[in-house]
Amino acid sequence: MDDSLFRALADPTRRKILELLTEKDRTAGEIAEQFPIAFASVSHHLGVLKAADLVATEREGQFIRYRLNTTVFQEVVRYFMTRFGAGEDGGKRDA
Secondary structure (H helix, E strand, O other), X not given: OOHHHHHHHHOHHHHHHHHHHXXXXXXXXXXXXXXXXXXXXXXXXXXXXXXXXXXXXXXXXXXXXXXXXXXXXXXXXXXXXXHHOOOOOOOXXXX
């Protein structure tokens, strides 16, 4: 699992962007409207998310639409379940 993925998820603004994208695909402008920060900052966060493969893009005319890359989230869940997931004891550990 690439560290860039975890660095991307560590930032609260990027997590909020991902939450917005669970509702529907959005353009950078639509995403930026939801934040009290400069458009350039939102653009930077989107670049980090894209580099971590957490979002995918599709050009629509002059706009770029962002969507979640759900395959990566499935891989993250599988990663944690393999290493820390429920075993025969249902995931419970002795205290």
